[in-house]
Amino acid sequence: MPEADVAVTGTGTGVDVAVVGAGAAGLSLAHRLAGDLPGLRTPSVVLVDAPPGPLRPPPRTWCHWTAGPGRFDAAVRAEWQRLRVRPRSGAPVEGDIAPLRYRMIRSDDFERVVLADLARSPNVRRLEATVEAVEDVPGGAHVHLRDSAGRMRLLRARWVLDSRPLGSLPAARTVLLQHFHGWFVRTARPAFDPAAVELMDFRTPQPAHGLSFGYVLPTGPCEALVEYTEFSARTLAPDRYEAAVRHYADEVLRLGDRQVLARETGVIPMTDAPVARQTGASVFRIGAAGGATRPATGYTFAGLQRQTRAVADALRRGRPPVPPAAHRARSRAMDAVLLRALDSGRADGPELFGRLFTRVPMARLLRFLDGSTRLHEDLGIGLRTPVGPMLRSALELPRLPRRPFDLPVPPHAPAPPADPPLPPTETA
Structure with missing residues (x-):
């Protein structure tokens, strides 16, 4: 996909669409706008990607x-039909989620697949530059850029879809941070069940505020992503993330001899803050910046796909590309109650989630978390939570003030070089 060399001038006539940010949301939207579709408009698109750094x-x-095939199946690294949840003690809960599949995508695979498709598109151009500002102007918007040589450039666009992460959240009643650190490991002996994901393993030490759990995505009997996750108000010191994953891998999972191939770390805000999806007459936010993250879980990929599908359809039909809410109002209201119950300490997180997965079929619970259940199903699931703490939290919410919240800088846990390879396994 060639670099954009039109409309990035002081006097150019501009492009139809500027997509700012080449993460999951920006790449997904550009992909949906690439190429001709019979009977629909083919907008000119510039995808603005930050330079390496x-x-x-x-x-x-x-x-x-x-369920079924998806648009980005070529980027799927692995998928599973069985999920497992482990309480702090007792037998695990395991379920088949058919017809659903739980799918794992690595961002570098996704970028490779999407950019290969965009390279064949005549209407999408990629521009590597730093966005200094996005300015709403009559009849469109200006994207002020700094190119790799340090020169200021101007991109004129009829519409701007901005996917850059927010620096701060709108005022919220409740904010919990989902922060995590994981290892991609290879073990000397088979240690994982490749047929099932360990979705929530509550055998981790629980923090004084919030909850924690282990998470395992097995890609083979000897390879997996092993993560430690917390829902709490504050992130940890960097070295504590490594210690937490090490404890989970060695003391809980008892992996034995293992090699750490790579590491990943992140922070996802879980909040009832209303996120603005439109910031100007021609400027909109998409992805996590546009409210695509499900507040109660931190999952974002499915929500941003719904958003970008609707935005692309509007642009091709000549309509204003207003991103829809990724999650319906009823789901957001229930999430607000859950977050308040967890943050206040009224609800015991491991007990609450363990009860839900024990009493609700897993496929139905996943459909609920994706906002595709009916009202009677939502009510049935709500009745399987601790009703007293949830009701008190719901009654308290209207009286709570909304306060601003600055997002923390993502923790950067120590990332030493990959461990040396394991010695060859002895055979008889």
């Missing part, structure tokens, strides 16, 4: 669940 996030893992 601190503005580009490190490789990361996205998961979602879906």
Whole structure:
């Protein structure tokens, strides 16, 4: 895909669409706008990608669940039909989620697949530059850029879809941070069940505020992504993330001899803050910046796909590309109650989630978390939570003030070089 060399001038006539940011949301939207579709408009698109450096996030893992084939199946690293939840003690809960599949995508695989398709598109151009500002102007918007040579440039666009991460959240009643650190490991002996994901393993030490759990995505009997995750108000010191994953791998999973191939770390805000999806007459936010993250879980990939599908359809039909809410109002209201119950300490997180997965079929619970259940199903699931703490939290919410919240800088746990290879396994 060639670099954009039109409309990035002081006097150019501009392009139809500027997509700012080449993460999951920006790449997904550009992909949906690439090429001709019979009977629909083919907009001219510039995808603005940050240059290599601190503005580009490190490789990361996205998961979602879906039934049937998807648009980005070529980027799926692995998928599973069985999920497992482990309480702090007692037998694990395991379920088949058919017809759904739980799918894992690595961001570098996703970028490779999408950019290969965009390279064949005559209407999408990629521009590597730092966005200094986005300015709403009559009849469109200006994207002020600094190119790799340090020169200021101007991109004129009829519409701007901005996917850059927010620096701060709108005022919220409740904010919990989902922060995690994981290892991609290879073990000397088979240690994982490749047929099932360990979705929530509550055998981790629980923090004084919030909850923690282990998470295992097995890609083979000897390879997996092993993560430690917390829902709490504050992130940890960097060295504590390594210690937490080491404890989970060695003391809980008892992996034995293992090699750490790579690491990943991140922070996802879980909040009832209303996120603005339109910031100007011609400027909109998409992805996590546009409210695509499900507040109660931190999952974002499925929500941003719904958003970008609707935005692309509007642009091709000549309509204003207003991103829809990725999650319906009823789901957001229930999430607000859950977050308040967890943050206040009224609800015991491991007990609450363990009860839900024990009493609700897993496929139905996943459909609920994706907002595709009916009202009677939502009510049935709500009745399987601790009703007293949830009701008190719901009654308290209207009286709570909304306060601003600055997002923390993502923790950067120590990332030493990959461990040396394991010695060859002895055979008889």
